[in-house]
Amino acid sequence: MSSSETKHSPLEQFEIIPLIDIKSGNLDLSVTNSSISMIITVVIITLFITFSVNTRAIVPSRLQLLSELSYDFIAQLLKDTVGNEGRKYFPFVFTIFMFVLIGNMVGMIPYSFTFTSHIIVxxxxxxxxxxxxxxxxxxxxxxxYFSLFIIPGLPWYMLPLLIPIEVISYLSRPISLSVRLFANMLAGHTLLKVFAGFVVSLGFAGFLPLAFIVALTGLEILIAFLQxxxxxxxxxxxxNDALHLH
Amino acid sequence: MNNSKNKLKNLKKKIQHYEKNKTDISQNTKNSGASFGFKISTEIVATLVVGVGIGLVVDNYFETSPFGLIIFFILGAFAGLLNIYRVMRRIEKQ
Incomplete structure (x- = not known):
């Protein structure tokens, strides 16, 4: 119990550490723990998808079932929200979904790095x-396409007020999309580390936060999937908005 | 022959039972409280960030400080409310 000697910040886990220094002009292309965990994520997805559908069995194995399930999940999602024209965009949505999902899950492994907890990513x-x-x-x-900013059935004198509002609302999409994922992952992982600190500092009563961490880890895995x-x-x-105007 | 028909019927019932449970689970995950709160709050924050950003750029360009900031801040707040209204309507539809 030498907690007073070295103080660990709960935010220390988000620190980016360059592992292999690569400098090219003014660009810093170092391989960091963040990029390593991204590479691990991509490798896991590629191996998982290629090996699980390699057998192409009619009666699928469990692994094949898992990849078919994730395929079905996104295909159904696209069909429900966009309709049949949405099929063309399946690879795009599936790639983004798997990258975020496996990235979050890799981050749940202790001592690993969660790259989705960085807003730039x-x-x-x-x-x-x-x-x-x-x-x-x-x-x-x-x-x-600019008619996206005009709400149908609106009197003309409201347009000067509502068009700027619609434009701001449209421009806020990438920000709200990125902040939501980033804030969820950052808050969850910080909370886990804060409670882990309580385990050490409370001494014998530390089993209470320890039990809480177990429950919180389960919740974090749910949030990782949900995000x-x-x-x-x-x-x-x-x-859908881009394909079908009002 | 009869036996296998019965088996099939049982299987059908089982599948229907599981299908029913499946939709129940997905409904539960959709209504998770924390994610709902995050959804609403990020919607406000994002539009305000964009509004203030545009306001500052406009002020810098046309030297109208501080009116651009004030106007676009208010417009950003309205846009946030509009976004929340849309999110709520989408949830109500489901």
Whole structure:
């Protein structure tokens, strides 16, 4: 019990540590613990999908069933929100869903790094969705896409007030999308570490926060799944908005 | 022959039973309180951030400080309320 000697901050887990230094001009391309955990995530997804559907059995094994389940989950989601035209965008939504989900789950392993708890990562993901959806809307509708900002059935004298509001609401999409995922993961992991600190400092009564941590870890796994689901469903809704104007 | 028909019927009942339970579970996860709160709060914060950002840029460009900030802050707040209204309507539909 030497808790007073070294003080560990609950935020220490989010520190980015460069492991291999690579500098190219002004760019810092170092391999950090964040990028390592992203590579691990991508490797896990690739191995999981390729090996689980490799057998192509009619009566699937459990692993194949798992990947079929995740396929079905996203396919159903797209069908429910976008309709049949949404099938084209399945690879995009599935990739984003699996990347966020497995990234969150890799972060749940003790001593690992949660890259979704950094806003720059989630904002980059959300920006890809936002820019992609905007380009998609302009390709499908041309300049008619701007009518997205006009609520149908509105008297003309309300337009100068409501168009800026609609534009702000449209621009806030990537921010709310990224902040939601980032804040959930950051808050959950910080809470876990704070309670872990209580276990040591409370001495014998430490079994109470310890029991709480077990319950909280379960909740964190639920949130990790739920946030990936929310990210995917909002991507689907934005694609729907771009395809079908009002 | 009859036996296998009965088996099939039983299987059908079992599947229907599981299907019913499945929809119940998905309904429960959708209504999780914490995620609902996050959804609403991020909606307000995001629109306010965008509103204030646009306001500051406008002030910088046209040197109208502080009116751009004030106007776009209010517009951002309205946009947040509008977004929340839409989220609520979507939840009500489900």
């Amino acid at each position: 989630t904002f980059a993901l959300a920006a890809v969705v936002f820019i992609g959806v905007t380009i998609l809307g302009f390709i499908k509708h041309g300049f008619h 990936a689901y929310v990210f995917a469903i909002l991507t689907c809704l934005y694609i």
